[in-house]
Amino acid sequence: MIELAMFETNVVAMLAPLILSIATLVMMLQIAFWRHAITSWLICCSTLTACIAALYWSSAVAPQQVSSILVSDHYSLFFSLLILFASLITALLTKDYLEQRSGENEEFYLLLMLSALGALVLVSATHLASFLLGLELLGVALYALIAYPERGRLPLEAAIKYLVLSGAASAILLFGFALIYAALGSLSFVGIGLQLSQDLAADRQLLVLIGTAMVFTGIGFKLSLVPFHMWTPDVYQGAPAPVTGFLSTVSKGAIFAALMRLFIDAQLYRFPSLLLALSIVAAASMVIGNLLALKQNSLKRLLAYSSIAHIGYLVITIVVYGSLQKAQLAVEAASFYLTAYMLTSLAAFAVLTVLSTQTNRGYEQTDSDSIDSVRGLFWSKPLLALVLTIALLSLAGIPLTIGFVGKFYILTVAIEGALWLLIAALVIGSGIGIYYYLRVVFAMTEQIKQTSSAPSAQQGMSLVAKLVICLLIFMMLALGVLPQPLIEQIGNLY
Amino acid sequence: MLMINLILVLLIGGAISWWSERFGSNTPRLIALVIVIADLLYLLLASAGLTSEPFAIGAGSGAASASTWLLSYQLDWIPRFGISLHLAMDGLSLILVALTLVLGAIAIISSWNESNQRQGFFQANILWTLAGVIGVFLAMDLFLFFLFWEVMLVPMYLLIAIWGHEGKAYASMKFFIFTQLSGLLMLVAILVLAKLHHSATGVFSFNYFDLLNLNIDSSTAYWLMLGFFIAFVVKLPSFPFHTWLPDAHTQAPTAGSVILAGILLKTGAYGLIRFTVPLFPNAALEFAPIAMILGVIGIIYGAVLAFSQSDFKRLVAYSSVSHMGFVLLGVFAWNVLALQGAVIQMVAHGFSTAALFMIAGALQQRLHTRDMNKMGGLWHHMPRMGAFALFFALASLGLPGLGNFVAEFLVLVGLFAVSPWFTAVAALGLITAAIYSLIMMQKAFYGKPPSELEVADFNNLDMTAMGVMIIALIGLGLYPQPVFDLVQPVIDSLLAHTLGAGSQ
Numbered sequence: 002m003i004e005l006a007m008f009e010t011n012v013v014a015m016l017a018p019l020i021l022s023i024a025t026l027v028m029m030l031q032i033a034f035w036r037h038a039i040t041s042w043l044i045c046c047s048t049l050t051a052c053i054a055a056l057y058w059s060s061a062v063a064p065q066q067v068s069s070i071l072v073s074d075h076y077s078l079f080f081s082l083l084i085l086f087a088s089l090i091t092a093l094l095t096k097d098y099l100e101q102r103s104g105e106n107e108e109f110y111l112l113l114m115l116s117a118l119g120a121l122v123l124v125s126a127t128h129l130a131s132f133l134l135g136l137e138l139l140g141v142a143l144y145a146l147i148a149y150p151e152r153g154r155l156p157l158e159a160a161i162k163y164l165v166l167s168g169a170a171s172a173i174l175l176f177g178f179a180l181i182y183a184a185l186g187s188l189s190f191v192g193i194g195l196q197l198s199q200d201l202a203a204d205r206q207l208l209v210l211i212g213t214a215m216v217f218t219g220i221g222f223k224l225s226l227v228p229f230h231m232w233t234p235d236v237y238q239g240a241p242a243p244v245t246g247f248l249s250t251v252s253k254g255a256i257f258a259a260l261m262r263l264f265i266d267a268q269l270y271r272f273p274s275l276l277l278a279l280s281i282v283a284a285a286s287m288v289i290g291n292l293l294a295l296k297q298n299s300l301k302r303l304l305a306y307s308s309i310a311h312i313g314y315l316v317i318t319i320v321v322y323g324s325l326q327k328a329q330l331a332v333e334a335a336s337f338y339l340t341a342y343m344l345t346s347l348a349a350f351a352v353l354t355v356l357s358t359q360t361n362r363g364y365e366q367t368d369s370d371s372i373d374s375v376r377g378l379f380w381s382k383p384l385l386a387l388v389l390t391i392a393l394l395s396l397a398g399i400p401l402t403i404g405f406v407g408k409f410y411i412l413t414v415a416i417e418g419a420l421w422l423l424i425a426a427l428v429i430g431s432g433i434g435i436y437y438y439l440r441v442v443f444a445m446t447e448q449i450k451q452t453s454s455a456p457s458a459q460q461g462m463s464l465v466a467k468l469v470i471c472l473l474i475f476m477m478l479a480l481g482v483l484p485q486p487l488i489e490q491i492g493n494l495y
Numbered sequence: 496m497l498m499i500n501l502i503l504v505l506l507i508g509g510a511i512s513w514w515s516e517r518f519g520s521n522t523p524r525l526i527a528l529v530i531v532i533a534d535l536l537y538l539l540l541a542s543a544g545l546t547s548e549p550f551a552i553g554a555g556s557g558a559a560s561a562s563t564w565l566l567s568y569q570l571d572w573i574p575r576f577g578i579s580l581h582l583a584m585d586g587l588s589l590i591l592v593a594l595t596l597v598l599g600a601i602a603i604i605s606s607w608n609e610s611n612q613r614q615g616f617f618q619a620n621i622l623w624t625l626a627g628v629i630g631v632f633l634a635m636d637l638f639l640f641f642l643f644w645e646v647m648l649v650p651m652y653l654l655i656a657i658w659g660h661e662g663k664a665y666a667s668m669k670f671f672i673f674t675q676l677s678g679l680l681m682l683v684a685i686l687v688l689a690k691l692h693h694s695a696t697g698v699f700s701f702n703y704f705d706l707l708n709l710n711i712d713s714s715t716a717y718w719l720m721l722g723f724f725i726a727f728v729v730k731l732p733s734f735p736f737h738t739w740l741p742d743a744h745t746q747a748p749t750a751g752s753v754i755l756a757g758i759l760l761k762t763g764a765y766g767l768i769r770f771t772v773p774l775f776p777n778a779a780l781e782f783a784p785i786a787m788i789l790g791v792i793g794i795i796y797g798a799v800l801a802f803s804q805s806d807f808k809r810l811v812a813y814s815s816v817s818h819m820g821f822v823l824l825g826v827f828a829w830n831v832l833a834l835q836g837a838v839i840q841m842v843a844h845g846f847s848t849a850a851l852f853m854i855a856g857a858l859q860q861r862l863h864t865r866d867m868n869k870m871g872g873l874w875h876h877m878p879r880m881g882a883f884a885l886f887f888a889l890a891s892l893g894l895p896g897l898g899n900f901v902a903e904f905l906v907l908v909g910l911f912a913v914s915p916w917f918t919a920v921a922a923l924g925l926i927t928a929a930i931y932s933l934i935m936m937q938k939a940f941y942g943k944p945p946s947e948l949e950v951a952d953f954n955n956l957d958m959t960a961m962g963v964m965i966i967a968l969i970g971l972g973l974y975p976q977p978v979f980d981l982v983q984p985v986i987d988s989l990l991a992h993t994l995g996a997g998s999q
Contacts, residue, residue, distance in 0.1 A: 380613075397675075399649060400642040409638075409686075413576075416686050424683060432676040439652070439668055446657045448612070488575045 014065040014073035016055035017081055018125070021118045024048035028111050038106040042096050045110035049089040049117070056082055069189060070128035076494045079336065080124040080258040083343055087250040088117040090347050090469055095243045097463050098358045104151050112149075116142035116247070120255035127266065129178045129188040132259060136174075136223070139252055140167050146247070147240040155367060159239025166222060166232045174219025180212030190266035197268045213269055214278070223256050226316065227285040230309050234297075237305035242357050242368045245301055246350025249308050250343040257315060261322075261335055265495065270323035279320050284423055286313025287430035294437045301370040303437055304349055307396060310430055311342050314411050317427070321418035329495065330417060334410035336491040337484075341395065341407035344480070348392040348473040352385050355466050372441060377449035384462075386445045388470050391477050393438040398431055402481040497541045498568055498582040498633050501592070502626045504534050509622035516615025527618035528603045531625065535596040542566075542589055565589065567635075576689070577700040581636040586981035587838065588632045591765060594842055595632070597963070598757040598849050599625040602750040604960045605853045608860055609748060610658065617658060617750075620650035624754055631762045637685045638701040640770075644726075644762070645678055651759065654751040655743060660859075666739075666746035673739040677729040684722025687715070688774070707773060707992065713781075720775035720782060727771060730763030733823050734793040737816045741800075744812035745865070749856025752808065756815050757849035761841045764822045768837070768989070772829060776993035779827070786827040787910075791920050793820030798927030802934060807855045807865045810935055811848060814891060817924055818844045818899075824921055825906040829993070833909025834986045835979055836902050842978065843898030843971050846964040847890040853960065854884050858939070861950045867935065872944030877952040881940040883961045888932040890968050893925050898971030 012019065028044050031037075056078050064074035092113055099106040119138030126132040144167070148160030182188055184205040185196040197209065218229065225233040237245050269275060290309030297303040315338055322331035356375070357368040378386040395404030408431070415424050462470075480487055508530035512523040542565065567583040584592070602621060606614075627647025634640035648671055655667035685701065691709055692700045700706065711719070729736040744752050772779040779786075797817030804810040818840065825837030857880060858873075859865050874881035890897040893904075903925060911918045953961065971978065 394649065399675075400645045405642075405645075409682075412683060412686050413690070416683070416690050428676070428679045428683065431679055432672060435672050435675050436668065439671055443656050443664055443667065446653065483572075485573050485575060488573065492575070 010062050010065060011067045014059050014062050015067050015071065015125075016059050017052040017085065018118060018121045020048060020052050020055055021114055021121065025111060025114050025118065028107075028114065032107045032111065036105065036107055038096075038099070041107040041110045042092065045092045045114055046089065048114065049085050049092060053082065053085045053089070056085070066127070067125075070131035071122070071125045072127045073125060076258075076262065076332075077125040079491065079494055080255065080339075081121050083340060084117060084120045084124065084251050084255055087247070087254070087343055087347055088113060088120075090351065090473070091243050091247045091251075093465050093469050094351055094354045097466060098241070098243055098354050101358050102150060109146070109149055112142045112146045113247070116146065117251065120251050123255045123259045124262075126259055127190050127262070129181075129190075132263065133171075133175065133178070135259070136256070137171065139255065140171070140223075143244075143248060143252060146244045147236065149244065150241055153239075153367060155239035156241060157239075159236040162232050162239075163236045170219040170222030170229075172219075173215050173222075177212040177215030177217075177219060180208055180215065184208035184212065190263055194266050194268035197271050210272055210274065213272065213275060216263075217275070217279070220256060220260050221282065224253055224260075224312050225305075225309050226282050226312055227289045227309060228282075230286070230290070233309060234293075234302040234305040237308075238299055238301045238370070242301070242350055242353040242370065245304075246347055246354065249304065249346045249350065253308065253312060254339050254343050257312065257335070257339060261319065261332065264319055265322065265332075276320055276323040279316055279323070280420070280423060283313045283316035283320060284426040286310060286316065287426045288433075291430040291433040291437075295433065297437070298372050299370050300349075300353060300372060300375070300441065301368070303372075303441070304346070307434065307437070308342075308346065310434065311396070313430070314408070314427060315339065315342070317411055317415050317420065317423050320420060320423065321414045324418045324420070328414070328417070329493075331414050332495040333488070333491050334414045336494055337410045337487065338407040340487065340491075341403040341480070344473065344476055345392050345395040345402075345404055348388050348470075348477060349396070351466075351470060351473060352389045352392070355385060355462055355470070358466075359462070372444050375441060376444045376447050378445040380448065384467070384470060388474050390442055390445065391474060393441055395477050395481070397435050397438045400481070401478065403477050403484070404481070406481055406484045496568065497538075497566060498584060499580075501534055501538060502630055502633075504530060504537070505622045505626035505629070508534075509619035509626070512622065513615040513619035516613070520611040520614035523615040523618045524603060524607060527622055528600060530622065531596055531600045531603060535593065535600065538589075538593060538596065542584075572636075572639075575699075576638070577698055577702070578638045579636050579702065580639060581702060582630075582633040582639075583635040584633055585985050586983075587765070587768070587985045590838070590842065590978060590981055591632045591761060592629050594761070594845050595625055595628050595758050597967075598753060598845055601849055601853070601960045601964065602753040602757070604956055605753055605856060606748070606750040607956060609750070609856070613657070617654070617748075620654050621750055621754065623647075623650040624654070625758075628754075628758050628762060632765060635703045636701050637688065637703060637706065637770075640703075641678070641682055641685055644681075645675065647759070647762075648674055651751070651755070654754075655747045658748040658751070659746040660748075661746070662742065663746045666742035669739045670743040673729050673736070677726040677736070680722045681726035684719040687719055687722075691715075703770075711775070713777060716775045716778040717781065720771060720778040723766065723771045723774065724782070724786070727763040727766035728789070728823065730766070731760060731819045731823060732763070732816060733789050733819065734796050734816070735789075737793065737797070740816060741809050741812040744815070744852070745806060745808045749853060749860075752852040752856065753849040756812070756852055757845040760815065760819060761845060764819070764826065764837065764841050767823070767826045768834070772826065773989055773992055779829075779993075783827040783829070784914075787824055787914065787917050790820045790823035790827065791917055793817065793823065794921055794924035795927065798924055798931060802927065802931040805866055805868050805938075807858060807867050807870075807935070807939060808852065809865075810867075810931060811851045811855060814851075814928070814931060815844070815848055817928065818848070818891070820924065821903050821906045821921070824910055824917065828906070828910045828913045829990070830909050830912060831983075831986055831990065832905050833913075834989075835982060836905025836907075836909055838982050839898060839971060839975055839978060840902035840906065843890070843902050843968060846967050846971075847887050847897075847899055850883065850887040850961060850964045851891065853957070854880060854887070857953070857957070867938040870939040871942040872940070873950075874940040875944035876948050876950050879953045879958065883953070883965075884940055885936055886965060887968075888936050892928040892932040896969070896972045898968045898975070901972055901975050 060078050066072050119135050123135030144164045148156050150156045221229040287310050290306050294303050294306035318331045318335040322328050395402035398404050398408035512526040515522045564583045564585050570580040572578050572580045627643050630643030652667050652671045688706050732740050794817050797813050801810050801813035822837045822840050825833040890899050893900045
């Protein structure tokens with residue numbers, strides 16, 4: 002009886018990933034027997050909605066350790082919510098986007114769900130095995146998603162680039178895991194932490210340090226931190242707009258959340274040299290990411306470089322945690338900033354998705370992501386211009402948007418940790434950032450002469466897209482003006 | 496609630512006038528004008544009954560000292576960090592808020608003859624800028640203050656970027672980056688202050704009155720003071736942070752220039768008086784010589800550059816740099832006379848420069864150029880405009896009997912007690928002002944009139960706006976006592992606060 006009750010609790014705790022797994026099986030069968038894109042889309046959206054609802058029941062039994070490799074606590078549930086929400090928004094916007102393009106579209110939703118499942122596993126991981134499992138599930142589904150448009154040259158190039166580099170990063174990561182295991186004989190986060198808190202022999206300590214460095218290198222690739230950022234702009238540009246949005250929010254968000262847990266539970270902050278390296282990486286990402294974004298004319302490339310900078314800001318919270326040891330504020334700041342970053346990126350890519358849906362393309366069906374495609378947007382499509390403006394201002398950290406509260410948090414923890422050089426890098430980086438964000442806003446405000454062909458090639462937005470965009474506007478502004486409810490939620494995640 | 500309403504009326508009014516765009520381009524103008532005037536009347540009626548009690552900054556803590564203000568309103572906002580929606584008004588804020596609304600109405604009038612494109616959105620941006628500026632003058636929570644400080648940039652940016660002249664892309668970008676970047680420095684300083692409060696008492700607080708009484712060691716205070724100082728002198732602007740100003744003023748539409756020069760610059764001066772010196776009295780005292788050198792350089796340098804401009808608007812813009820140097824001197828001389836002078840200068844410069852920008856805008860709209868070499872003899876064709884231009888040029892050069900003279904005289908008298916040498920150099924500014932103002936009149940309005948030129952003179956609406964500003968300047972020049980009375984308690988308590996802190 003006790004075992005059965007235990008089993009039930011575990012099922013409830015893992016309800017969302019379980020529903021998602023079953024739904025992927027169902028969809029596979031559906032596609033095998035009856036190809037119908039709308040049905041697949043409906044299954045995908047309703048599954049993701051059900052998963053979000055399931056989190057509510059899971060939170061009643063949290064925190065709950067499910068087997069030795071997964072946990073369902075408030076931290077994992079909060080990030081699961083973000084991941085599922087972002088996946089749902091992506092799925093909702095993708096339907097119109099795919100319908101504009103020829104080809105079989107059912108598998109797209111399957112891959113999207115698999116990827117989301119990987120992300121859920123990743124944020125629940127308490128063990129290097131589940132960490133890798135989640136990472137690979139997320140990544141492998143993403144390769145296929147990036148290459149999904151069959152006719153394009155760019156998506157294929159992007160997918161191969163991502164596949165090769167991400168594969169290499171995973172290999173380095175695995176090697177790092179092996180080294181850590183060789184030195185400590187433990188693969189669970191807490192187990193590693195316990196060993197590290199005791200005095201280790203110097204040679205074992207060195208082995209762990211090298212292993213950790215390799216782990217961070219691998220993750221640095223996935224998070225596209227400088228100097229491992231080379232792939233980012235090409236992949237962002239090549240992937241279809243909704244997938245880029247997914248990559249930028251779900252993939253990066255989940256990996257960062259998992260990294261934070263690994264860093265804290267495995268007590269990796271005990272290595273001062275690692276903290277130093279992270280500080281350098283953070284500063285370089287902030288400055289170089291923003292600098293390289295300056296001259297971009299493709300909005301996707303611009304957002305790619307800006308995401309490098311934003312992950313750089315986020316790394317500050319890890320460094321602060323490391324230098325202050327037990328700092329709940331650092332986790333709070335990271336959670337808030339990730340929420341802000343994910344919402345804002347979602348909004349920006351939602352605009353690109355809708356724009357690409359609306360305009361005519363040539364045979365290769367590339368997305369409309371050049372800065373010219375948003376010129377005069379304020380006057381031709383005010384709603385899209387409004388959401389993109391708010392998103393860009395939020396990325397720039399202007400008050401009344403959620404991005405400002407996020408930046409406020411990052412600065413607060415950085416000051417708490419007295420990291421003056423990182424603060425300087427952040428201020429310089431943000432200053433540069435304003436230029437390229439405003440360049441886009443300025444392009445949107447320009448008055449352009451109406452050409453006769455332009456309006457006829459465009460069509461209106463679907464109701465779903467309008468609702469999604471209004472929801473995103475509301476969330477960016479509401480959480481920027483009244484952040485207290487969210488702050489209370491994330492106050493005791495860890 | 497009065498203060499919240501003041502801001503809300505403008506915010507909602509902006510949305511209404513945007514919406515009313517569909518009824519033609521005069522409807523939003525009319526609605527915006529009515530809203531601003533109604534807001535002004537509301538302010539005057541509501542504050543008429545308020546008596547200014549002795550101003551006592553930092554006596555007691557928190558709400559206790561807030562009760563000695565004219566008005567105070569506080570509401571919890573983000574309790575996690577001790578941030579509250581805290582607005583308060585004293586004599587200084589009252590004057591500046593009233594100035595904001597008067598010049599706001601004048602800015603809307605000045606937009607009457609300009610392009611009709613997207614008037615609804617244009618007026619909305621003007622009203623939102625005004626709302627942000629009023630928020631800056633009223634916020635007593637540093638987080639809230641910073642929020643207004645940044646938020647007012649966005650509509651101002653849009654005003655320049657959408658309705659500006661030929662170089663608007665560069666000018667609007669420069670304006671935004673200068674203010675935003677310096678604002679970030681201030682944000683860091685604000686957060687450090689909050690953190691110091693946290694480590695001293697265990698709770699976060701962004702409340703002005705809590706932070707006033709912090710004990711900060713002198714080197715930290717110096718750095719923090721610099722963070723605030725830079726943010727404010729960029730806005731003021733003072734040499735060497737002034738380079739955004741000529742571009743932004745020149746490229747902005749007339750209403751934008753009026754608001755920029757008349758009101759936005761004053762937020763910098765207000766910040767210096769309200770925050771920089773009182774929060775860090777000792778550091779400010781230590782820094783005062785450098786600040787005064789910057790002020791003196793600004794006066795002379797601004798005047799020399801103004802003299803060498805051929806662009807009407809650029810000339811007026813550089814004259815602002817020169818005039819604002821007096822404000823910087825007045826603030827850092829930090830005695831009763833100099834501070835009174837600085838406040839009067841803020842008001843008088845607001846009117847005189849707003850009027851000159853309005854004339855510049857009217858000229859550009861009629862002649863399609865701002866180049867004074869292509870003007871000349873315009874008095875003949877537009878006698879009304881010429882007479883007004885002469886009056887405001889004289890006001891700007893500091894003619895006795897007008898507000899600007901009272902202001903500059905008081906600053907110089909106050910400064911003399913602190914530093915005679917600076918006073919001597921700064922007084923040169925009065926001479927240089929005469930040179931560039933008269934050159935401007937000479938080039939644009941005197942000389943041989945061009946024979947075939949069909950231009951309209953000022954209409955009645957313009958005359959009304961000009962008339963209001965003339966009355967204000969003459970009033971300030973002949974009977975500035977009401978302003979002194981309003982500001983005196985504020986200055987007394989500020990001085991008492993800094994003296995108390997200095998003797999510790």
